[in-house]
Amino acid sequence: MEENDVVTCLAALAQPMRLQVFRALVVAGPDGLTPGALVEALDVPAATLSFHLKELTRSGLISQERDGRSLIYRAAFEQMDGLLTYLTYNCCEGKACAVAQPKSAARKPR
Amino acid sequence: MEENDVVTCLAALAQPMRLQVFRALVVAGPDGLTPGALVEALDVPAATLSFHLKELTRSGLISQERDGRSLIYRAAFEQMDGLLTYLTYNCCEGKACAVAQPKSAARKPR
């Protein structure tokens, strides 16, 4: 992933409501969630949610698919993986830092 | 790391100049860099740089230490590790996604 896209992805997640939306979609997995479900779950006005969904979509971190009257949004794990890969590289260059997947995997196991 | 701090860290990195600054500090390693060196390297007005350094410091992603007339800024790897850990968790919850440290480590070896 290229620096520009990295900044866009980071900015997409760097907002409380959007981080919550993304987390909800990650938890929902392949089924995804509709805007309606997110409005309920996160108690946010539809127009506001729509703005944030657009922002996340623009970054490539989520995808959209129509299903009848509803839309289904899903987390785009490949993109998130790309972001993490970039950050891991640019955190750990020459350092014995967070190549620590084992350490990470050990704590806070929820 | 808690959700609030995650958003703050993401926001700190979600800006082209700040991402460059952080990357430069990561590359510089334990020696760190002075604002003067960064002004030279990144060709940015001192006042603008100072604003961004403050932002990064506020997030905990870099630290500051005085050395005579100069200040030395360094990447705070523990904080970055915390951020990566959080993101890894909230990307991969229930997914066989980017627990892929090996995969990541294999490509783009520069």
Place this chain on the structure above:
DNA sequence: CCTTTATTTCCATAATAATCGAAATATGGA
């Protein structure tokens, strides 16, 4: 103490992002 160098703070300005009601669009079904 005065000067030089390093860096930050102040301040005004410009640019971008977030909020949300109301109107518009899309879809499926009677």
Place this chain on the structure above:
DNA sequence: TCCATATTTCGATTATTATGGAAATAAAGG
């Protein structure tokens, strides 16, 4: 075709962030 439901777009408003020159602060050394 008309209606109800799901969602987005519009548009106005407010809030936050970024930029950079000029003035202020901090430290070292004569």
